[in-house]
Amino acid sequence: MSKTDPTGTRQALSYASYLALDELLDAQRPRSDEHDELLFIVIHQVYELWFKQLLHETRYLQENLEAGRTAHATRTLRRILTVLKVVVEQIDVLETMTPSQFSSFRARLDASSGFQSAQFRELEAVLGRRDERVLTHYPEDSAQRKRIVDAMSRPSLFDSFLTYLAESGYSLPRRADVTRPVEPSPDLQAVLLKVYRDDGGQSVVAEHMVDLDEGMQEWRYRHVKMVERTIGDKTGTGGSSGATYLRSTLFRPMFPDLWAVRSQL
Ligand code: HEM
Numbered sequence: 001m002s003k004t005d006p007t008g009t010r011q012a013l014s015y016a017s018y019l020a021l022d023e024l025l026d027a028q029r030p031r032s033d034e035h036d037e038l039l040f041i042v043i044h045q046v047y048e049l050w051f052k053q054l055l056h057e058t059r060y061l062q063e064n065l066e067a068g069r070t071a072h073a074t075r076t077l078r079r080i081l082t083v084l085k086v087v088v089e090q091i092d093v094l095e096t097m098t099p100s101q102f103s104s105f106r107a108r109l110d111a112s113s114g115f116q117s118a119q120f121r122e123l124e125a126v127l128g129r130r131d132e133r134v135l136t137h138y139p140e141d142s143a144q145r146k147r148i149v150d151a152m153s154r155p156s157l158f159d160s161f162l163t164y165l166a167e168s169g170y171s172l173p174r175r176a177d178v179t180r181p182v183e184p185s186p187d188l189q190a191v192l193l194k195v196y197r198d199d200g201g202q203s204v205v206a207e208h209m210v211d212l213d214e215g216m217q218e219w220r221y222r223h224v225k226m227v228e229r230t231i232g233d234k235t236g237t238g239g240s241s242g243a244t245y246l247r248s249t250l251f252r253p254m255f256p257d258l259w260a261v262r263s264q265l
């Protein structure tokens, strides 16, 4: 395959053109002359690429679940979990940056912050988070805000998991309104206990859902520790109390029913 350049000349596909490296490698633009700022930018860009891939895979996972395809869903979940592991471990790289190295360019970040990562918020919404407060960081009418709002109004991954169980023959209560947060449900927990006792492919999928929930919580924990060691108790550039706020977001499971049943297994 070949494509034409702006002068109309045919260009053979190459490594650089296939991967759009001119654009990609031109997209790191430090605002200071400090050595460490490039690492900060690269890490965040890598995160956003992985978030893109995770959103791509979760969409596929939902399709597989809703079609009752256990093997495909399990494989996709494994890929998602492997990527999640990589993004959690990536925090090690940023932790090689000392507080004073970060302080050398932190003021140049102005009021920008992780609160503005639309893909992270979209991922949370796809998994099941329903919290309109996150929208305050995105301008009305922005494409980013619309993607988060859309994700909050579609069935979440947890809803697709429930559809999958129903497809597999388990009769269970449907969630009346997918735009509302998941409330723990004793009726649903009774069905989940049966899923685990039957010990089929559905229980493997359920275990991977727990892995996913645990992985997201691990990310939060590692992020908070990174924040504590890098900026201590300083307030965040995004206007929050910083580490104190972030600590309050720990232990907020996405799939509470899957945790609740474990004391009965
Ligand atoms: C030195 C490194 C980092 C520091 C000091 C830091 C600090 C903070 C702080 C203080 C907040 C609270 C918002 C605020 O008031 O600013 C926050 C939120 C956030 N950060 Fe970071 N961060 C770091 C790296 C990262 C990385 C690598 C990511 C990956 C994308 C990330 C993603 C987020 C997200 C998604 C939030 C929102 C969390 C929530 O509201 O639950 N941060 N960060």
Ligand SMILES: N[C@@H](CC(=O)c1ccccc1NC=O)C(=O)O
Residues within 6 Å of the ligand: 044, 106, 109, 112, 113, 114, 115, 231, 235, 236, 237, 238
């Ligand atoms: N909120 C951080 C700054 C920060 O980490 C950040 C700034 C801009 C873009 C991404 C960031 N990462 C995650 O919050 C701080 O208060 O130092």
